[in-house]
Amino acid sequence: MTLMEDAKKGIITSQIRSVAENEGIDPETVQSCVAGGLVTIPNNIEGNSNPCGIGKYMSTKVNANIGTSRDYIDIDSEVEKAKTAEKYGADTLMDLSTGGDLDTIRKQIMDSINIPFGTVPIYQAASSRKAVVDMSSDDMFNAVLKHAKDGVDFVTIHAGANLNALERLKKSDRITDVVSRGGSFTIAWMVHNEMENPFYDEFDYLLEIAHEYDMTLSLGDGMRPGCIKDASDRPKFMEFITLGELTKKARNQNVQTFVEGPGHVPVDEIELSVQGMKKLCDYAPLYLLGPLVTDIAPGYDHITGAIGGTLAGMYGADFLCMTTPSEHLALPSIEDVKEGAIVTKIAAHSADLVKDGQRERALDSDTKIAFARKNLDWDAQYSLAIDSEKARSIRESRVTGSDACSMCGDLCAMKIVKDALEKSRNKDDRI
Known part of the structure; x- marks a missing residue:
């Protein structure tokens, strides 16, 4: 039988299980969509x-x-x-x-x-x-x-x-x-x-x-x-x-x-x-x-x-x-x-x-890299980037004394605001 025939009979094959796992979707949904021709x-x-x-x-x-x-x-x-x-x-x-x-x-x-x-x-x-x-x-x-x-x-x-x-x-x-x-x-x-x-x-x-x-x-x-x-x-x-x-x-x-x-x-x-x-x-x-x-x-x-x-x-x-x-x-x-x-x-x-x-799954990657950027965590950013090699190469070819990028250096917007907010929180804690 073809994969579509199996799916029409309600059989969840190894291919369907593999796709379901890779996509973060339950196997029954994949099987139903293959049966209907909505997924190939x-x-x-x-x-x-x-x-x-x-x-x-x-x-x-x-x-x-x-x-x-x-x-x-x-x-x-x-x-x-x-x-x-x-x-x-x-x-x-x-x-x-x-x-x-x-x-x-x-x-x-x-x-x-x-x-x-x-x-x-x-x-x-x-x-x-x-x-x-x-x-x-x-x-x-x-x-x-x-x-x-x-x-x-x-x-x-x-x-x-x-x-x-x-x-x-x-x-x-x-x-x-x-x-x-x-x-x-x-x-x-x-x-x-x-x-x-x-x-x-x-x-x-x-x-x-x-x-x-x-x-x-x-x-x-x-x-x-x-x-x-x-x-x-x-x-x-x-x-x-x-x-x-x-x-x-x-x-x-x-x-x-x-x-x-x-x-x-x-x-x-x-x-x-x-x-x-x-x-x-x-x-x-x-x-x-x-x-x-x-x-x-x-x-x-x-x-x-x-x-x-x-x-x-x-x-x-x-x-x-x-x-x-x-x-x-x-x-x-x-x-x-x-x-x-x-x-x-x-x-x-x-x-x-x-x-x-796929909306939530895709957004998860963007959210992770957003936190990495906020924290100036360059290794995390490289690991999450679609082309980590290029990202690393560009940054490391123009590194300055700052832990931010060479565009802003110590004038990094996120670094300035992060430091300011931390000082404010510390002040509030003391009060």
Whole structure:
């Protein structure tokens, strides 16, 4: 049985217990949410990753994307990026490799981490042919099956990018058309072959594979908007409707899913995007790239994505895909991955401060560091910081004779008031 089948029977599995303990929630709540498709725990029966809960009442999770390109193939570098992402807070990792020996790359990355691992099988299907449009439906499904057998915990499948969505795209006035790589493969294939998307047309077969290996389906956002001007248009919402229908099918077959969303969205439309997707997809866990809130910040899109991710998390997004400073510019470096992971983790935590099920737990960390700051307890502050190494490095590179920071020194506001209040209390005690 799949994890969802067990949950529907009221069985509390080891994965459910582990997630409940990690989240500070009772196991029965987790079991009920998994049964209803409101929480997903990607955990392929052939894999060995640590269970991670994504969805209702769970802390907001962070995914890191890494992988080779056809221009840069360095397996050792990608393995180091994977380790770096996990070290600095990524809860899951996806290999988006398109260049080199994809089987070897995937295996080496999987073996280097303990967090749930995802892929986009259509990339491998496309690599087997001279041109993307030359893929067969067998190529696509064989790639999915191969990744399932290899122990991949979740796969992005752009099943919602179908002929209906394509018609909406043709009639739209989009600037960026399709920016999802997997979505572009799918759209180009349908246009060239004049056929329906095989992942949509044969979705039941996809469910059979996923069910056999208890592999989670991440229903991809092939039509996500690629710039602020294109946000919240008809192609995007057409895909949302289809993803909701496919989510219902998957639940009926006891296959875990989450759904992917945009993209580039201005801050005043993030609530619409998140709550619209949640409603249309029966409150399945929602996985967002960013969203990026402006198009004018190349080199800083880890920040534009974190701004959007914080708001999206507040409105109900469950899972944030990090962006790095290299977004739109280049393959990310190891340092880019580190920055992206940390900044997105900050966004996730900021969202948790206002989310049901996590509010008190998240606030506890902020409260502890507030007391540490008041007491000028630097070691405690370092231990509580998301990036303790950077915090320590900055302070210790500019230490003065004061026990406060070098910005204020003996003029530290908290130190002055603390000393004044202590003198006042001592005076009152003597009276």
